[in-house]
Amino acid sequence: LALAPGHQGTIEALEDVLTGNDREGRILAANVLVPHYQSRAMHSELISALGVAAETDDPTEKLDALRRAVEVADIGLGEPTTAFDLAGRAVRAALSDPALADLITELGRHARASNRQRDLVQLLTEVAPEVMDGDLQLEVLLTVATVARHELADAELAKVYYRRVLEGQPEHEGALDALDDLYRDANDNANLLEILRRKAEVTTDAQTRVGLLM
Numbered sequence: 001l002a003l004a005p006g007h008q009g010t011i012e013a014l015e016d017v018l019t020g021n022d023r024e025g026r027i028l029a030a031n032v033l034v035p036h037y038q039s040r041a042m043h044s045e046l047i048s049a050l051g052v053a054a055e056t057d058d059p060t061e062k063l064d065a066l067r068r069a070v071e072v073a074d075i076g077l078g079e080p081t082t083a084f085d086l087a088g089r090a091v092r093a094a095l096s097d098p099a100l101a102d103l104i105t106e107l108g109r110h111a112r113a114s115n116r117q118r119d120l121v122q123l124l125t126e127v128a129p130e131v132m133d134g135d136l137q138l139e140v141l142l143t144v145a146t147v148a149r150h151e152l153a154d155a156e157l158a159k160v161y162y163r164r165v166l167e168g169q170p171e172h173e174g175a176l177d178a179l180d181d182l183y184r185d186a187n188d189n190a191n192l193l194e195i196l197r198r199k200a201e202v203t204t205d206a207q208t209r210v211g212l213l214m
Helices: 008-018 023-039 043-053 059-076 080-093 100-113 117-130 134-150 155-168 173-185 189-202 206-213
Strands: none
Touching: 008 023, 008 043, 023 043, 043 059, 043 080, 059 080, 059 100, 080 100, 080 117, 100 117, 100 134, 117 134, 134 155, 134 173, 155 173, 173 189
């Protein structure tokens, strides 16, 4: 291709390798085909090639290929469902990468654009235990709880994950307030009383503490 860009015979030979069983050959072919497809705005083919390029063992190259594929699906094709699937692969590939927080935010955007909040929750519940950063893991759990409550109307799932937030941070005001509301809505007085007691324990205002316990 360097000598004859776009040579059809060469392209077809590389595409045969791309769909073959030789993993290393597939990755090499993908890396050659990516600039060819990109220069011709062949978005579907480019996404496929980037997906194969992401089979590499190099974590940086893997994540770079997946992020490029997400961008092509989102902007080039305007397909939020495809973008969501690829962003999910990127999140799984970035569990110890500094870019993970941004990738999770991007994943949420594609989930909402494709009405796949249920899939978003499932993916985040699967990866949460593997997130290395403790603060970010807490944010992932909180995201699951918030989406379950406000976007899926799944109060039971929301309660489970707000509870998990409290396991990591017992004084988390947002989780305590959310559980307060959820237990009130469900007339679950036993659990509501427990949450009110916990809120009373963490507040520094004496008047507020008395009001919670009355």
